[in-house]
Amino acid sequence: MEAGEQRHGRLWMWLDQRIGLGELEKLAQKKRIPVHRHSIWYYLGGMTLFLFIIQVSTGILLLLYYRPSAEEAFESVQFLMTEVQFGWLIRSIHSWAANLMIFTLFVHLFSVLLLKAYRPPREVTWFSGMALLGLALGFGFTGYLLPWNELAYFATKVGTEITSAVPGIGRFAGRLLRGGDEVTGATLTRFYGIHVAILPATAGALLGLHLYLVQRHGMSVPPGVEAKDTAPRTMPFVPNFLLRDAVGWLTALAILAALAAFFPAELGKKADPFLSAPAGIKPEWYFMFMFQTLKYLPSHILGIEGEVAGILGFGLGGLFLLLVPILDRRTAQGRPGRLFTWIGIAIILYMLLLTALGYMASATQ
Amino acid sequence: MTEHALEPDENRRGFINWLLGTSAAAFVLSVVYPVASYLVPPTVGESTAGTVTLPIKPDDVKPNTGQIFKFGSRPGILIRTSSGDLRAFSAVCTHLNCTVQYRSDLSQIWCACHNGHYDLNGKNVAGPPPRPLDTFVVNVRGTQIVVSKSA
Numbered sequence: 001m002e003a004g005e006q007r008h009g010r011l012w013m014w015l016d017q018r019i020g021l022g023e024l025e026k027l028a029q030k031k032r033i034p035v036h037r038h039s040i041w042y043y044l045g046g047m048t049l050f051l052f053i054i055q056v057s058t059g060i061l062l063l064l065y066y067r068p069s070a071e072e073a074f075e076s077v078q079f080l081m082t083e084v085q086f087g088w089l090i091r092s093i094h095s096w097a098a099n100l101m102i103f104t105l106f107v108h109l110f111s112v113l114l115l116k117a118y119r120p121p122r123e124v125t126w127f128s129g130m131a132l133l134g135l136a137l138g139f140g141f142t143g144y145l146l147p148w149n150e151l152a153y154f155a156t157k158v159g160t161e162i163t164s165a166v167p168g169i170g171r172f173a174g175r176l177l178r179g180g181d182e183v184t185g186a187t188l189t190r191f192y193g194i195h196v197a198i199l200p201a202t203a204g205a206l207l208g209l210h211l212y213l214v215q216r217h218g219m220s221v222p223p224g225v226e227a228k229d230t231a232p233r234t235m236p237f238v239p240n241f242l243l244r245d246a247v248g249w250l251t252a253l254a255i256l257a258a259l260a261a262f263f264p265a266e267l268g269k270k271a272d273p274f275l276s277a278p279a280g281i282k283p284e285w286y287f288m289f290m291f292q293t294l295k296y297l298p299s300h301i302l303g304i305e306g307e308v309a310g311i312l313g314f315g316l317g318g319l320f321l322l323l324v325p326i327l328d329r330r331t332a333q334g335r336p337g338r339l340f341t342w343i344g345i346a347i348i349l350y351m352l353l354l355t356a357l358g359y360m361a362s363a364t365q
Numbered sequence: 366m367t368e369h370a371l372e373p374d375e376n377r378r379g380f381i382n383w384l385l386g387t388s389a390a391a392f393v394l395s396v397v398y399p400v401a402s403y404l405v406p407p408t409v410g411e412s413t414a415g416t417v418t419l420p421i422k423p424d425d426v427k428p429n430t431g432q433i434f435k436f437g438s439r440p441g442i443l444i445r446t447s448s449g450d451l452r453a454f455s456a457v458c459t460h461l462n463c464t465v466q467y468r469s470d471l472s473q474i475w476c477a478c479h480n481g482h483y484d485l486n487g488k489n490v491a492g493p494p495p496r497p498l499d500t501f502v503v504n505v506r507g508t509q510i511v512v513s514k515s516a
Contacts (some may be wrong), residue, residue: 154463158478161462179406182438186406274433274440276466278458295479297493305495307460362504
């Protein structure tokens, strides 16, 4: 107690006696990060978290001007972009940080997959991370519609129709998502509620679980490093690792500001349900590999409609990725195994290839 | 006797647990059911009109062009072929619901979303669409175009 008072002063002591700052301090001092040649990947999760915090902050600011109805949404975003001081900046940062967050999330996911950080006892950390990926894609999909422009309108039509095409519960789920049989103002209002309330609340809870588990189990050391005779060096989390984190976050912030300033978010034309889908229509880049796959599928595969086959395929792919910690028995038993590394690399290559094709293919053939 | 009084009565304990359990289940159900029903959007009576008079004059539709029109709450597409025929179809792509357009360069109906092609009879001829477009009947009455669902 006396030592604490000498080090921190009276205010700190007052708070310590009431909320237990000393215990938090001990916890922070205890945490150490292994140092080895794959340590760089440890920064991706924190980077994703940082971008998420940016999303929450800018999202709250956007709420102050945005109006969630088919009649007013487009105009309110237009007003925000043209009249509100720095409105363009806030919206552009929100849009760019969303993209960067999905990107760092994917890099985080694949680095965890290839370094086999999902092995026991970290299976639930992986499951919660996969759920967070699903929520992030949900954020992207629902947020995309909110400006109520032409691109968003057709992207949502296609996206919700994909839901409807799922055999069995699809029709019901599609109606539930759209708030009716068609994409209308009802869909916009519903997506708004999902985007600003349901998803943030769920993501907050899951993020809490994810971070608690990371804290509980400590950083995973890759099997290759673990197999060496000597345990890797470690560095303290506070301040050594945190300061390195901060360098990354400040860099991300600088990149965000530059992207927002040089490539501000576009608004396009207001959605009109009685216009044709414009040529060159594309989804967000992180849906591109699925979009492009759907383009290549023939109308019927083995007697079922091509898009249903595609959707089932991606559903099974996602389920497979979710269950990797359970399916990868060799790694769970501590034996070296290359199979899941190759599967991971194959998934990455497939996504990269189809995304590239999506951007290179002519829009009008 | 005194010891017996302290022993928990298994029957009573079981009964209380059953009561608590069913009450909890009933409570959860009484919350979940209304909330779940609330989330399901009510069915809005769709326009059942099978016939629509278009705000387009027959002369305004040039050969080898197409236009989108409202058919109830959904879009339709009106096309004049190069030979001068007027044809109308549902403009909702049978693949994933995008709104199709007429491509003069191909003389085909085309969906920009996933590159689906239909011929001038509405038949899916290339790309992912699984079915032909719904066909409407076009009647020209003087300067009016009347489009109706085929019987």
